[in-house]
Amino acid sequence: MNEINQEEQNEIICDCTGTTKEKVLSLIEQKADLDKISSATGACTGCGSCDVDIINLIAEHGELD
Secondary structure (H helix, E strand, O other): OOOOHHHHHHEEEEOOOOOEEHHHHHHHHHOHHHHHHHHHHEEEOOOOHHHHOOOOOOOOOOOOO
């Protein structure tokens, strides 16, 4: 995985659930797809504003199914 600094890791990626970028990246390392990330964190289940950010993280750091 690409290195990111601590400030980026602590960045809130989902305002509805408070899910951090670090949590999403951790799940991506475990080969989680968008559905698994959503189930584990609640992200992408509220307003939808984080959907694109999480999809981009999966594309950059993981694999899209």
